[in-house]
Amino acid sequence: MTSLHIDVTAIDFDVLGAWMDEQGLPGGPFEQVAPVTGGTQNVMVRFTRGGAAYVLRRPPLHPRARSNEVLRREARVLTLLRDTPVPAPRLVAACTDENVMGAVFYLMEPVDGFNAAVGLPEPHASDPAIRHRMGLEAASALTDLGRVDHRPLDGFGRPEGFLERQVPRWMGELDGYAALEGYPGPDIPGLEETAAWLERNRPRDFTPGIMHGDYHLANLMFACDGPRVAAIVDWEMCTVGDPLVDLGWLLATWPSPDGTSALYGGVTGLATTAELVECYAALSDRDVSAADWYAVLACFKLGIVLEGTHARACAGRAPKELGDLLHATTLNLFARARAFM
Structure with a gap:
């Protein structure tokens, strides 16, 4: 050994x-x-x-x-x-x-699959139809999760007031970074406007369910022989809340058709975010009319989380290069939020 x-x-x-x-x-x-x-x-x-x-x-x-x-x-x-x-x-x-x-x-049990954010094997790399379908399968797998009865997970989360807590929770997190010596404070264009938009347009209610909490391309393993999702991995942030937050997270981090993205690039020819929403809506009884709101929330929350590393870098607690990179990613996410808004 x-x-x-x-x-x-x-x-x-x-x-x-x-x-x-x-x-x-x-x-x-x-x-x-x-x-x-x-x-x-x-x-x-x-x-x-x-x-x-x-x-x-x-x-x-x-x-x-x-x-x-x-x-x-x-x-x-x-x-x-x-x-x-x-x-x-x-x-x-x-x-x-x-x-x-x-x-x-x-x-x-080991998962027989691959991470598309790392690279594509054959036949995926050369078959555009498979790559397009991979996106739809990502949305489909999410609807499977949204249908699971969460009640056996009694005490697992606090779905009551879940959406109402989001903006104050993450603005408070951002305020907390001020305690890091050397951090000048958030220089994030559109921060206040995004927070206010989220509060004004918050959905009035939702049906609680199991959330993965970090649902994006790099946390999916695809089958080696086709577009099917072999496994959703890394359940560290799972809770009981609003499953549509996972859909928003997928939209916020999803690569554009040319392979660029705020976070995970390099894969071209995937289904568009509009197609992801359409697929989810067709397979789920959840109301996706506020899908853009959930995408903006995801950009807002993830941007603030990544800004934390920038703040720690300013305080000498993380590499400066990493802090600069993640601050740039935060700015990209807030720009993406404005596009969804």
Whole structure:
């Protein structure tokens, strides 16, 4: 094990083996152990044991304050989604007791698919019809999630007043950056106007449901043989709220037909944002007449989140180049918000 380029101190394979035995999973030596990369701060390792393949997911060796709780929430959602049409990683077993291995962890089946934000394989790269359909499949998978009964997740979120809280919550977050020495304050054209527009045009009500919370192209894995979404991944921000926020997030971050985007570029020939909305509307009984409002909210929220890294960079707590890049992305997002408005 020690020859592998993974942080083996984050995974005690003796403890893991004993725990898997208690779960009645196939025994034997751990084989084909390899890290799973992809930008997540969590530790993810793929391995086989007893002829079965698994991916283990756990917080980093030095976890953040809520890392274990976030993993518990992920496991709870994935357990609920296991017997639904939602394309999500199939959870095998979860250990929610952080004392077993020093952190919460769970096992899931590996996903046979690829991340389109990284690159396209064949036949996707050379078939425009497949690429166009990939966008529609992204919208379709989101409607599958929106139909799942959220009531088994009692206490998972606070849907009451969810939309009313959004603008004050994120303006408060932005105000909090002022505590970072060296940050001159937000230089974001259209900030106040966008906040006021969101408050004036906020939908009056919504039907609560499960939200992924970070639904964009880079958090989707597509099937290798066609346009189907093989899995929605990275459920760290999932909650119970307004599922149309996920649709807005998809619209706000979606690449334009020429492959450019505020966040994820490089993929050309995808369905347009208007086609995404049309597809979602055709497959869902949710009212999408305020789709632009949800897209503006996504631009607003994500822009403020990214501005936080710029503020930390001004205070010397993050690389200046990264801060400058994300500030530019924030400005692009607010410009995109004005276009939706």
